[in-house]
Amino acid sequence: MKNWENNVRRVSPYVPGEQPKDKNIIKLNTNENPYPPSKGVIKILKEYNADSLRLYPDPSSEELVNALADRYGVDPSQIFVGVGSDDVISMAFMTFFNSDKPIIFPDITYSFYDVWADVYNIPFERKPLDNNFRINEKDYLCENGGIIFPNPNAPTGVYESLDKIEKIISYNSDVIVMIDEAYIDFGGESCIPLLKKYDNLLIVQTFSKSRSLAGARIGFAIGNKKLISYLNDVKFSVNSYTINSITQQIGIEAVKDESYFKETTNRIIETRERTKANLKKLGFIFPDSKSNFIFASHKEKPAKAIYEELKKRRIYVRYWDKPRINNFIRITIGTDKEMEKLIYALESILIG
Amino acid sequence: MKNWENNVRRVSPYVPGEQPKDKNIIKLNTNENPYPPSKGVIKILKEYNADSLRLYPDPSSEELVNALADRYGVDPSQIFVGVGSDDVISMAFMTFFNSDKPIIFPDITYSFYDVWADVYNIPFERKPLDNNFRINEKDYLCENGGIIFPNPNAPTGVYESLDKIEKIISYNSDVIVMIDEAYIDFGGESCIPLLKKYDNLLIVQTFSKSRSLAGARIGFAIGNKKLISYLNDVKFSVNSYTINSITQQIGIEAVKDESYFKETTNRIIETRERTKANLKKLGFIFPDSKSNFIFASHKEKPAKAIYEELKKRRIYVRYWDKPRINNFIRITIGTDKEMEKLIYALESILIG
Numbered sequence: 001m002k003n004w005e006n007n008v009r010r011v012s013p014y015v016p017g018e019q020p021k022d023k024n025i026i027k028l029n030t031n032e033n034p035y036p037p038s039k040g041v042i043k044i045l046k047e048y049n050a051d052s053l054r055l056y057p058d059p060s061s062e063e064l065v066n067a068l069a070d071r072y073g074v075d076p077s078q079i080f081v082g083v084g085s086d087d088v089i090s091m092a093f094m095t096f097f098n099s100d101k102p103i104i105f106p107d108i109t110y111s112f113y114d115v116w117a118d119v120y121n122i123p124f125e126r127k128p129l130d131n132n133f134r135i136n137e138k139d140y141l142c143e144n145g146g147i148i149f150p151n152p153n154a155p156t157g158v159y160e161s162l163d164k165i166e167k168i169i170s171y172n173s174d175v176i177v178m179i180d181e182a183y184i185d186f187g188g189e190s191c192i193p194l195l196k197k198y199d200n201l202l203i204v205q206t207f208s209k210s211r212s213l214a215g216a217r218i219g220f221a222i223g224n225k226k227l228i229s230y231l232n233d234v235k236f237s238v239n240s241y242t243i244n245s246i247t248q249q250i251g252i253e254a255v256k257d258e259s260y261f262k263e264t265t266n267r268i269i270e271t272r273e274r275t276k277a278n279l280k281k282l283g284f285i286f287p288d289s290k291s292n293f294i295f296a297s298h299k300e301k302p303a304k305a306i307y308e309e310l311k312k313r314r315i316y317v318r319y320w321d322k323p324r325i326n327n328f329i330r331i332t333i334g335t336d337k338e339m340e341k342l343i344y345a346l347e348s349i350l351i352g
Numbered sequence: 353m354k355n356w357e358n359n360v361r362r363v364s365p366y367v368p369g370e371q372p373k374d375k376n377i378i379k380l381n382t383n384e385n386p387y388p389p390s391k392g393v394i395k396i397l398k399e400y401n402a403d404s405l406r407l408y409p410d411p412s413s414e415e416l417v418n419a420l421a422d423r424y425g426v427d428p429s430q431i432f433v434g435v436g437s438d439d440v441i442s443m444a445f446m447t448f449f450n451s452d453k454p455i456i457f458p459d460i461t462y463s464f465y466d467v468w469a470d471v472y473n474i475p476f477e478r479k480p481l482d483n484n485f486r487i488n489e490k491d492y493l494c495e496n497g498g499i500i501f502p503n504p505n506a507p508t509g510v511y512e513s514l515d516k517i518e519k520i521i522s523y524n525s526d527v528i529v530m531i532d533e534a535y536i537d538f539g540g541e542s543c544i545p546l547l548k549k550y551d552n553l554l555i556v557q558t559f560s561k562s563r564s565l566a567g568a569r570i571g572f573a574i575g576n577k578k579l580i581s582y583l584n585d586v587k588f589s590v591n592s593y594t595i596n597s598i599t600q601q602i603g604i605e606a607v608k609d610e611s612y613f614k615e616t617t618n619r620i621i622e623t624r625e626r627t628k629a630n631l632k633k634l635g636f637i638f639p640d641s642k643s644n645f646i647f648a649s650h651k652e653k654p655a656k657a658i659y660e661e662l663k664k665r666r667i668y669v670r671y672w673d674k675p676r677i678n679n680f681i682r683i684t685i686g687t688d689k690e691m692e693k694l695i696y697a698l699e700s701i702l703i704g
């Protein structure tokens with residue numbers, strides 16, 4: 001080992017789901033939206049004045065922030081934008097979780113939380129979900145350095161009521177409670193109305209799922225003005241110019257097109273409900289999902305074998321070889337046609 | 353103050369140069385390129401398949417990395433890409449500067465270095481440039497936690513020879529030495545050949561200046577394979593998907609178009625040399641610049657007054673009210689026409 005390696009920050013990096021280059025694969029492994037983004041996005045690209053790329057983008061993404069503020073009925077000073085919700089949450093960890101007390105999150109949850117805690121040297125504690133993958137609210141009524149969990153949770157899809165979440169936020173008024181609402185647009189109710197009552201609440205959402213823009217990298221947080229201003233101070237200290245000029249315009253178009261947003265999210269919800277019925281018939285069990293995926297286990301056949309068999313048939317789903325969830329596969333909701341092909345493949349794997 | 357504010361990371365954020373929305377302003381304040389990006393970039397945008405934005409981008413930006421490796425004659429494993437060189441350097445601070453010993457950089461330099469040190473709690477020490485704004489190499493031959501400086505330096509434009517830099521790299525084999533080559537394409541010689549001899553060297557470059565893509569946000573680092581792999585581990589722990597799909601394609605087009613790159617950088621160098629002669633005639637003094645800007649002081653008229661007078665005439669240059677440099681303005685090299693207008697305005701300010 002070289003001496004300079006003594007000063008190197010060592011981390012176990014997050015391993016993202018596979019992004020196969022083969023276009024013939026049915027890709028149900030990273031919770032992408034099966035529908036293209038709003039037509040406004042396509043128009044923006046066609047008409048974009050590429051010459052303007054020689055200039056720096058607006059570092060505050062003002063127009064995008066205004067569009068989001070309009071859409072969510074809050075003041076622009078309450079909106080923070082970043083390069084995907086991963087950038088937003090990572091920045092929020094760095095900004096708000098500077099405590100010697102551990103931050104807390106569920107044992108089964110988005111697998112980036114412990115990675116961020118690790119990279120920023122934040123102590124953390126995992127609170128086990130119950131056997132139905134539900135949060136036990138009592139676990140969160142204790143001394144801590146901050147709280148984060150997704151609602152609906154990932155990779156389970158389980159949605160918790162606002163009542164339950166409000167109890168946690170209200171008890172923990174001395175720390176920041178982050179609710180990661182990456183999947184909220186598929187049938188859950190957002191915490192946004194709680195912002196009027198609680199100044200320690202930060203809500204994070206993304207354009208990657210419900211707005212069909214995983215490839216554009218846009219995420220945002222909504223919170224009280226003071227919280228957002230702290231977040232911006234840190235962001236401007238790390239990288240002033242993040243969301244590039246084209247991406248800011250793409251985001252604005254996507255936010256404005258409310259009817260397309262409703263149409264595509266509803267279509268995904270309908271497909272999800274049909275898929276639930278079909279999976280049940282095939283002997284799958286799963287917690288009820290309010291997201292764009294289903295976290296399913298089969299009564300007889302091990303999840304890993306199903307995952308591998310599907311892969312052979314060029315259908316990618318997600319599998320984690322981790323305690324408590326190593327008998328589950330996470331299936332993203334695709335188009336009706338893709339889900340028919342999935343069910344057909346599962347029939348052949350399970351029944352033969 | 354609320355209790356949750358105890359856990360908040362407090363920083364003094366970097367203040368970027370003004371980005372006025374008025375298109376009639378002659379903008380010589382943030383070192384942007386006056387020429388549009390390569391025609392390939394324009395074509396990519398026109399033809400881009402917006403539907404593909406529903407999918408996550410390639411997290412490793414493989415094609416862009418390959419294009420850069422080809423251009424710079426290194427292995428793809430030696431290239432790291434990020435959201436502008438600010439993202440790359442910030443990530444490198446986090447990865448390589450984990451020492452109790454202070455990192456060192458010049459007292460007059462890119463104003464983000466102390467901001468990053470602050471945000472990541474890295475001790476640092478500023479070494480004064482000499483009266484000609486040159487690095488005194490002896491200052492860097494001491495125990496330290498790492499070294500960073502730009503070559504050419506910002507905001508002075510002063511270029512140091514590879515011999516001098518090699519002495520610093522070679523003495524400091526136990527720490528990482530980062531050379532920030534944001535402005536290297538305007539007449540300096542890159543450190544890239546030194547990579548064959550030194551494994552503690554990290555070179556950072558950007559698409560924002562010489563490739564006319566400040567608005568796209570692409571930066572990159574070149575170093576030995578091991579160094580780049582540590583950097584990627586940290587990057588994947590902070591945000592796996594950063595450079596979005598469109599931007600990766602834009603970058604590839606810009607790297608490939610070597611003839612346009614040469615044409616525009618040469619044009620800027622020629623304009624710079626003419627501007628130097630004109631500024632001298634008007635009584636300005638300045639260190640010789642090998643970058644796309646000139647850092648100039650007037651023999652009689654205070655810099656701040658010149659800056660303000662130019663602003664009234666809708667010409668923006670950069671001014672810092674900081675020790676040692678508060679009698680200088682930094683003038684970005686624009687088109688010949690823009691520089692003629694600048695000289696004309698300066699004549700009217702200085703001569704009347």
